[in-house]
Amino acid sequence: MTAYSWAKVVLRITLFKKAALLKVAFLMCLSLFINITPYRTADAAQRQSCFSQHLCFITIETNKSAKLLVRNDFDIAIRVSVKVKAHNTKPVKDVNNIPLLPDQTKEAFFIKAKLGKTWRYTWTSELHPGLNEVIHDSDTLYTLPYSPKATYSISQGPNGSFSHFGTNNNAIDWAMPVGTEIHAAREGIVVGYRESSSRGGPSAKYKSEHNYIWIEHSDGTIGQYL
Numbered sequence: 061m062t063a064y065s066w067a068k069v070v071l072r073i074t075l076f077k078k079a080a081l082l083k084v085a086f087l088m089c090l091s092l093f094i095n096i097t098p099y100r101t102a103d104a105a106q107r108q109s110c111f112s113q114h115l116c117f118i119t120i121e122t123n124k125s126a127k128l129l130v131r132n133d134f135d136i137a138i139r140v141s142v143k144v145k146a147h148n149t150k151p152v153k154d155v156n157n158i159p160l161l162p163d164q165t166k167e168a169f170f171i172k173a174k175l176g177k178t179w180r181y182t183w184t185s186e187l188h189p190g191l192n193e194v195i196h197d198s199d200t201l202y203t204l205p206y207s208p209k210a211t212y213s214i215s216q217g218p219n220g221s222f223s224h225f226g227t228n229n230n231a232i233d234w235a236m237p238v239g240t241e242i243h244a245a246r247e248g249i250v251v252g253y254r255e256s257s258s259r260g261g262p263s264a265k266y267k268s269e270h271n272y273i274w275i276e277h278s279d280g281t282i283g284q285y286l
Contacts, residue, residue, distance in 0.1 A: 111268060112254045115140070115187055117168075126181060128168040132160035136251045136276070139188040142168045146181035149173055159191055189252065194280030202245040205234075205285065212236045222262070242285055248275040251282065 110116040115138070118129040126149075130140050141156045149171040158166055173179040206212060215235040216222055224231045252274035259269040273285045 111187070112256075114252070117185070118165075123173075125170065125172045127170045128183065129165055130158065130160065130168045130185070131165040132162055134189070134252055135162055136189060136274075136282075137161050137191045139191065140168070141186040141188070142183055143185075144169055144171070144181060144183045146171055146179070148177035148179040149181060152181075157188070157192065189274055189282045189284070190276075190280065196281050197277075197279040200246065200277075200279075203243070205243050205245045206236070206240065207243065210240075212240075223267075244275055244283075244285075246275070246277055246283060248277040248283065250274065251276045 106118070106120050108116055108118045110133075114133045116131040116133060118131065120127045120129070128142065130142070132138050132140075138160050139157045140160060141154070141158070143154045144152050146152045152171060153169065155168055158168060160166060168185075169183070171181060212234045214232060216224055216231075216233040218224055218230045218232065220231075220233070224233075250273060252272070254271045257269050257271050260266050270286045275283045275285070277283065
């Protein structure tokens, strides 16, 4: 495989049980952060935005309300979390870990404008491949995701202040040249990938721009290579 991300490679392994942190070389959780909807005054409309052509958000708005639907066009089950910020609306409630099977659509939120008020809202989402009932094989050891003859510096370790917090607190970044060959750290099946993006960099504005490969392991966990 080839590294497409700008000057770094990230390996994250989706975990769903705290006990899985023992006896593992490095265990990480996956989050794809998507910031699609700009902060705006809502008007009557229906629109759709898709991430990597596989995770689609359908916004349905009137002059008094807004509804967000999320559709999973991946071939695997996923979970989606949505955070909402709004002005002069009710209610405003974040939704975490919406389970979505392939081809399934669910409502993420529905908000109403307060009577006689100018209102607006924005939202961000977080994507997690797989559902939360799998148990990680804690006896598994991972190899480094590059040639054993090479050495690369870690640019951000677990609990890093730039992006390794929350569900990403165990992630590890390696700094390496673009085009470096990347090896799978553990055997599995490729269940998702993106290779069309040419944008990237060490900035929050590129959080949804990276290319990636998802590999599903025998115990149901999923490793992501960015």
